[in-house]
Amino acid sequence: MITKIRKRDGRYVKFNEAKITEAIQKAILAVDAEVTLNKIYKMTRDVVKKIEEETPEGRVPTVESVQDIVEKVLMASKLPEVAKAYILYREERSKARDRESRLMKTFQEIEHDKKTTTNFLLKRGGFHFENSTKSILAYGREGAKEYNKMFTISSEFVKMHEDGDIYIKEIEYYASSFNTLQINAKKFTESCVTSDNVLLTDCKTIDEYLVRLTYIIAKAESDIYGGIQIPDFDFLLAEAVRKNYNSIYLNNVNKFSKFKNLNLNIHDLSKVENHEEKLKELGLSTEDIELIKELTNNELEKELLRSLKRFLITIKLMPTKNQSGIINLSIAYGTDTSEYGRMVTKKILRATQEGASGHSYTTPVQIFKIKEGINYKKRDKNYDLYLLAVETHAKRMYPNFMFLDATANKIEDIDTLRELSYGATRNRIVTNVIDYNLSPLGRGSLGETxxxxxxxxxxxxxxxxxxxxxxxxxxxxxxxxxxxxxxxxxxxxxxxxxxxxxxxxxxxxxxxxxxxxxxxxxxxxxxxxxxxxxxxxxxxxxxxxxxxxxxxxxxxxxxxxxxxxxxxxxxxxxxxxxxxxxxxxxxxxxxxxxxxxxxxxxxxxxxxxxxxxxxxxxxxxxxxxxxxxxxxxxxxxxxxxxxxxxxxxxxxxxxxxxxxxxxxxxxxxxxxxxxAINHHIDYDPSCEYIGEINSNRCPNCERIETNKSPFFKYRRINDLLISPINLETFEHEEVDLRVTHINNLMRVSGFVHDSIVDGPGLRFVVFTQGCLIGCVGCHNPETWDPDGGTLVELDDIVSMWRKNPLIEGVTFSGGDPLLQADKTLYLAKKAKETNLSIVLYSGKYYEDLLALNNPHINEILELTDILIDGPFEIDKINLNLQYRGSENQRVIDLKKTRESGKIELLLV
Ligand code: SF4
Missing domain, CATH: 3.20.70.20 (Anaerobic Ribonucleotide-triphosphate Reductase Large Chain)
Known part of the structure; x- marks a missing residue:
């Protein structure tokens, strides 16, 4: 006789026959079927009997097995509708349990991560959470994700997403928010009442415009989970500069008239259209007026630069909806040729160049629009701004560049100078099925998969x-x-x-x-x-x-x-x-x-x-x-x-x-x-050096980096500039593996075009320039100086060995070929393309090279057939050795070594 039943959570509870009756009754009620009480009791007894028959001696039935039997009895009792209702009920309960357990599991993982991640820079769903607000947001985000997976999104799409066939962007916003928006910001600088009953008056000064812009960016961010674009930053701000000019100008006239004891009513003057004529009538000379204009322009430019710097810092520091710390904003400029539009572009570029206390602004993404007739050719009015943009990019890696004359950007009937741009993560909308040439302003992406x-x-x-x-x-x-x-x-x-x-x-x-x-x-x-x-x-x-x-x-x-x-x-x-x-x-x-x-x-x-x-x-x-x-x-x-x-x-x-x-x-x-062009803009705040810093020593002032005074580095990831300390492991790997596409110049000490002593067969030898190992008795000390030798195009080196069809391999000697690892890697890959063998000389031992964990060196070692490793040690010199100079150096068969996992020597 059944006395106990095992629940899903493993607990044993008293077996209660009435619960079976109750479940059958609920299923009957769900389909409104007419079934007598006697029949219900009979079915209950049948269920109990079957449980007893099917449960082995000494075992306790589970809830699942009991429910399976209820299903079978309902089917056998010729009540298929009731059985169906019962099955549906089970499925619903199962879904709800699944939802609860998945959600709870996710919450438990969040708690676990919080307690075990020491630096608390754990990324979850694309953002860091290191404080209590961010943790709570993570709960909401994960909860919404699970809810949408269970109830909003079709199960086949969820499966494809979870299996890695597709990636549905920001699944938590699936039914509640849009992906991107290209803002028509101008309308928000004019008088209006917002949805939260805030009365916005007409913006009159640069600061008012920029504060308003910041306000609407924050508002847009609450409705959008992806990026926000402002495609007409220069045109927009030009209006503000014009208004600001007038107020500064009148203020200066006032000061000047007091200084000259003129009886001038500024209020009246502000209503006059042609100030200059009026001022002349009142006794000011042309020189006076020119002086006032010059003062006004100087003040205006200073004011604009100050305001733009404040704006950039605010955007950089602004808390975001998801607390990611990065606002997904892009601003585009460069094509307004008006006096004030040009001033805006010039000053945003200047502000970007100067940076925040020397540091680069990582956000917003800035885009300079290149257009023939506007800024591309020497005769173009904004050509100076194009040059300034290039200079700024060289120093700060912003702005990016878009080419309005490119096929992809030639869109008829759209005012591309003002309306076309890209989002912070390159998305944009330029098409519309109803009206192809509909302006992108006020539109955006609804979702991305x-x-x-x-x-x-x-x-x-x-x-x-x-x-x-x-x-x-x-x-x-x-x-x-x-x-x-x-x-x-x-x-x-x-x-x-x-x-x-x-x-x-x-x-x-x-x-x-x-x-x-x-x-x-x-x-x-x-x-x-x-x-x-x-x-x-x-x-x-x-x-x-x-x-x-x-x-x-x-x-x-x-x-x-x-x-x-x-x-x-x-x-x-x-x-x-x-x-x-x-x-x-x-x-x-x-x-x-x-x-x-x-x-x-x-x-x-x-x-x-x-x-x-x-x-x-x-x-x-x-x-x-x-x-x-x-x-x-x-x-x-x-x-x-x-x-x-x-x-x-x-x-x-x-x-x-x-x-x-x-x-x-x-x-x-x-x-x-x-x-966008990627390069190194690493920064040493101590000597203000900008360029590449690839160790803990500044190449400019030679100081060693300390915790108190670190170097600052930026890398472009996901279209945004990010500090390497915030990169995920795989992002680090991607950045470390990047090779340069321009300046493919290698510093070389010399070449031997047909050697038979630098490895097996007829070989082309590249003697690279630069070695920091400094072996006593080195045969090639002239190769030590990293700035010595000559610069040679990598592809020219490849052409040299390709001229000789008898060459069987390439040898990299030196100098230290791994001092220019990215260049050596390029050549090694080119050699492998035509099945040439590779011999590599290194003054470091193989084990030490592996310990460096340098992605370029690792890849070179993967491609190398024979490695001659270790420094030259004069007390172990042996002139009879093949390929090497001292006894400590090894000739390693790297192919075999990789296969066996232990050092395999080619020559003993
Ligand atoms: S590693 Fe080679 S090039 Fe460098 S010092 Fe030693 S012997 Fe000379």
């Missing part, structure tokens, strides 16, 4: 299968974004106070407070992103688009295929689906981790902890700037929802302006639409 392209490739048998699978994933993403769109359309105007009640969203002026936003939401875009085109190409063709022509052609074909499907969906649903080159780095890691589990570590695909950003050539692939630009440029015109090309710039600080100018010229010619 990113496709894991390497996953599609890894799961495909061949190219046809790849296209088939990619088509299926795209169809699913289109459906999923449609689901999000429908969820958002049901929101009431009141739910989005800034967008809809304050009328920041296009056409929202027609909405009443209680209306649904359905009729205006169609102005937004539904963004389909992708990650890892390079890795997908490696899976399909064996090489990425930087490496092979076949991959290069296929890469573009894949994007055209995606566009075709997206355009069909756009026409089918009448909605603004668009393709975006995704930037979100945090999802790159998740995708790779999941693919590593599923497919293992695959060389050049899943062997790093990140996938390559969108259509980019991998950042660790050695390629010169022109070739990279050639490969990436066609994607800009194909991907209308947002794109960017990065170039990694090396070299000395003093050469950067010329290099950036050259690069921009090249990019413009090749039809790039948007770019």
């Amino acid at each position: 990113t496709i894991n392209l390497p996953r599609v490739a890894l799961s495909s048998k061949n190219l046809d299968d790849f296209y088939n699978k990619l088509g299926n994933v795209l169809d699913k993403v289109i459906e999923q974004l449609l689901e999000k769109y429908k969820n958002l359309s049901n929101l009431k105007t009141t739910h989005l106070p800034f967008l809809m009640r304050d009328k920041a969203w296009r056409d929202s002026q027609s909405l009443n407070p209680n209306d649904n936003i359905t009729q205006v939401i169609k102005n937004g875009s539904l963004d389909i992103g992708f990650i890892g085109l390079a890795e997908a190409l490696v899976v399909i063709t064996g090489a990425h688009h930087g490496e092979s022509e076949e991959a290069r052609i296929l890469g573009l074909e894949i994007i055209k295929f995606m566009n075709k499907i997206i355009n069909e969906a756009k026409n089918r649903y009448g909605l603004n689906y668009q393709l975006v080159a995704s930037s979100k780095v945090d999802l790159l890691e998740n995708f790779v981790l999941m693919d590593q589990k599923k497919y293992g570590i695959i060389r050049s695909v899943t062997d790093k902890s990140f996938y390559t950003d969108s259509f980019h050539v991998p950042s660790n692939y050695p390629i010169n700037a022109e070739a990279k630009i050639d490969i990436e440029a066609p994607y800009h015109a194909l991907i209308s929802g947002g794109h960017i090309t990065y170039i990694e710039l090396g070299g000395k600080q003093e050469n950067k302006v010329a290099s950036i100018l050259g690069l921009l010229k090249l990019m413009k010619k090749k039809d790039i639409a948007y770019t």
Whole structure:
């Protein structure tokens, strides 16, 4: 006889037959069936009997097994509707339990992380939480995520998201908020009453404009989870400068008239249109008036610079809705040729150059718009501002540059000078199914979902299968974004106070407070992103688009295929689906981790902890700037929802302006639409050096970095400038692996074109310049000076060995070839492309090289066949040794060593 039952949490409770009767009755009531009480009791007895029959002697039945039996008895009793209701009831309860347990598990993880993460810089869902408010926000965020996964989003889309096929951006806002907004800020500088009953009067001074701008950015941030764009920063502020000029001017006239004892009523003068004539009538000379104007302009410029610095600092420090500490804002400028518009651009660039107490502003993302006839050519009115922008970029890595003449940015009937820009993470909206040339102002993205392209490739048998699978994933993403769109359309105007009640969203002026936003939401875009085109190409063709022509052609074909499907969906649903080159780095890691589990570590695909950003050539692939630009440029015109090309710039600080100018010229010619150039702007506050600092010693003043006075470093990640101390491990790896695309110059001591003594076979030897090891008795002390030797283009070195078809390998000797590890890596990769063997000399032992954990050195070692390691020790000199000079040095077969995991010597 059954006396006990085991619950799901493991507890044993008294078996109660009445509970079975109760459950059957509830199911009967749910479908309104007519069943007699006797029949109910009979079914209860049948259940109990079956439990007794099916439970082995000495065992206790579980709640699950009892419920299975109830289901069977209901089915056997010819009450299928009741059985169905019972099954549904079980499913609902199961879902609720699942929800509770998932949510509780998440909350427990948050608590655990809080207690165990010592520096408390744990990132969860894309933001740091290191204080109590942020922890509470994490609870809300995780709770909303779980709720949406359980009740809002279709289970197949949740599964795709959780399995790593796709990434649904900010899932917690799925049914409550928009992704991005391009603000029409001008309307908020005029008199109005906001949704929270704040009376805003007309802005009159620069400060008032900038305070108002900060206020509306904060308001927009509460309705938007992605980025906010201001595409007309110079035009907007020019109006403020003009108004401010008048007030400063009148003030100066007043001071001047008192000084000259003139009887002048400023109030009356302010009403006069032509001040100058009036002032002359009152006795002021032309020289007096010119002096007043000059004073006014000087004051105005100072005032503007001060205000812009305050604005930049406020934006940098402003607390954000999700407490991430980074406001996702972009401002664009450079095309207003009016006196005051030019002044705004000049001063924002000056403020950016000066920085905050010398430090770079990491936010907002600044964009300089390049346009022929406005600022690109010497004769153009704003050419000086273009040069200033380049100078500023060389010092602060901002502004980025967009080319308004590029195919991707030529949009008829849109005032591109004022209205076109990119968001902080490169998104934008330029299309509209109803009216193609609808202004982007007051519009934005409703949501973004990113496709894991390497996953599609890894799961495909061949190219046809790849296209088939990619088509299926795209169809699913289109459906999923449609689901999000429908969820958002049901929101009431009141739910989005800034967008809809304050009328920041296009056409929202027609909405009443209680209306649904359905009729205006169609102005937004539904963004389909992708990650890892390079890795997908490696899976399909064996090489990425930087490496092979076949991959290069296929890469573009894949994007055209995606566009075709997206355009069909756009026409089918009448909605603004668009393709975006995704930037979100945090999802790159998740995708790779999941693919590593599923497919293992695959060389050049899943062997790093990140996938390559969108259509980019991998950042660790050695390629010169022109070739990279050639490969990436066609994607800009194909991907209308947002794109960017990065170039990694090396070299000395003093050469950067010329290099950036050259690069921009090249990019413009090749039809790039948007770019940012990455380089080192590390900063030593002690001597104010800006440039590359790659150790704890300042290369300028030679002081050693201390905790009290650290160096400041910035790296561009996810389109934003970030301090390396805030980078995740995989972001560090991505940054460390980057190779420069320009200044591919190696400092070389000399070459031997056909050596038979520097390794097996006929070899080309590169004697690199620079060695800090300083072995006593070194045979090549002339190679020690890191600034000695000559600079040689890397590709020229490759051409040298390629001229001789008999060459069997390349030897890197020195000097220390690892002192210029990124350059040696470039050459090593080029050597491997034509199957040449690699011999490497190093004054450090293999174990010490591994301990350095330098990504470039690690990669060089991976490619090396023979390593001759260790310093030259004069007391162990032996002239009979092959390839080396002293007994302590080893000739290691690195290939075998890698395979066996222990040192394997080639020569003993
Ligand atoms: S490592 Fe080589 S180049 Fe450097 S000092 Fe020693 S022997 Fe000379």
